[in-house]
Amino acid sequence: MEKADYIWIDGKVVGWDDATSHVIGNTLHYGFGVFEGIRCYKTEQGPAVFRLHDHLIRLRNSAKILGFEVPYSVDEMVESTREIIRANGADECYIRPLAYIGEGGMGLAYEDCQVNLLIATWFWGEYVGKGTLERGSRVKTSSYIRHHINTHMSKAKACGNYLLFQMARTDARRDGYDEALLLDANGQVAEGSVEHFFVVRNGVLVTPPLTHLLDGITRDTVIVLAREMGFEVREEAFSRDYVHTAQEAFFVGTGAEVTPVVELDRRPIGDGLRGPVTKQLQDAYFDVVKGRSNSHTDWLTYV
Ligand SMILES: Cc1ncc(COP(=O)(O)O)c(C=O)c1O
Known part of the structure; x- marks a missing residue:
């Protein structure tokens, strides 16, 4: 996996190596979080993200199914996705939004914990296997x-x-x-x-x-x-x-x-x-x- 320069977290663009999270957090321990996998392709008119709205609607729906809310609207996440792709400057990339509980929330029942959102991008070639x-x-x-x-x-x-x-x-x-x-x-x-x-x-x-x-x-x-x-x-x-x-x-x-x-x-x-x-x-x-x-x-x- 090739690192990019930046990751978007909770409204801020931070350096890849600074995008850290506390070790005592619900998602790390129990997997209570939701994510998406999206691709941005190189086109003649510049980088374009494929079915971005549909992916972000599914992200919000995944959280709804689990019983929590992603603290950003689809339109806000569309803009944040464009922002981080521009910051990383790649023609094409894989995009990974993740809504997670980065700190605390150590009871199993979800109780109004702070939900974080990150949007990372990196280069990902053929997924199933090379060739x-x-x-x-x-x-x-x-x-x-x-x-x-x-x-x-x-x-x-x-x-x-x-x-x-x-x-x-x-x-x-x-x-x-x-x-x-x-x-x-x-x-x-x-x-x-x-x-x-x-x-x-x-x-x-x-x-x-x-x-x-x-x-x-x-x-x-x-x-x-x-x-x-x-x-x-x-x-x-x-x-x-x-x-x-x-x-x-x-x-x-x-x-x-x-x-x-x-x-x-x-x-x-x-x-x-x-x-x-x-x-x-x-x-x-x-x-x-x-x-x-x-x-x-x-x-x-x-x-
Ligand atoms: C379990 C599972 N099945 C299928 C898919 C393919 O779905 P999509 O075409 O929306 O990426 C994914 C990827 O998101 C997945 O996680």
Whole structure:
């Protein structure tokens, strides 16, 4: 990870190394906090953040689900995000807003603690694995189960939820795979560690419904683009063996962008290479996020 120069915290832009927090704080101990992952892309008109408002609305909603409030409006956070990107001066970056309890609040029940907000940026290349956008990723079905909807709140991007995803991704990578695929509590395919999952069967795109899942912004983007391109997209539950017999599969997410999945549990998907439908969707996605398309320009917030 490449450090940037500055981080925005509670209204101030401070040096990266000065952005510290007390060790006795609720979020550090219990994971009670919410965050977002957003990307800013280099475009011909300068850096542009992809679907910034949607991400910040989701941040406020994640806090609402946990039962606290982010102390800034969406409009205020939009401006603070632009401010920190300008301060760090990068053409493209990953953006990490985090609402957290930095000091105190050591009881488990949340009781009106001071909520801090930081917005950091840094460079983050291919998330799933180096080279996977082109060669595709090798994936392992995880032995961990995506949280049941009444265990952790699936629509909140809450810090504590990520322990599960960390274990799943770490295990998969230690076993030599690029990424994990988690099943849900009913044994149906759920998602990757921070990616939604699609298969292509006979030209139709199929993706699990949102029941157990975060309301993904890339998932929504890809569904909109795919339908505009004339593809049928179905949101329906499927089992892991449905993946083995698909012609193509891919992950989508802010980090993953559109990453082909070419192997599941040592069985190649299709011919084991990035498929033509995946490539078409990747191209359409990168055209939109990099400002090369005339459509969906309202999804870009210029810095
Ligand atoms: C658990 C989980 N699933 C899927 C995604 C992909 O969502 P998005 O496309 O909004 O980044 C993320 C990333 O935020 C995630 O944390």
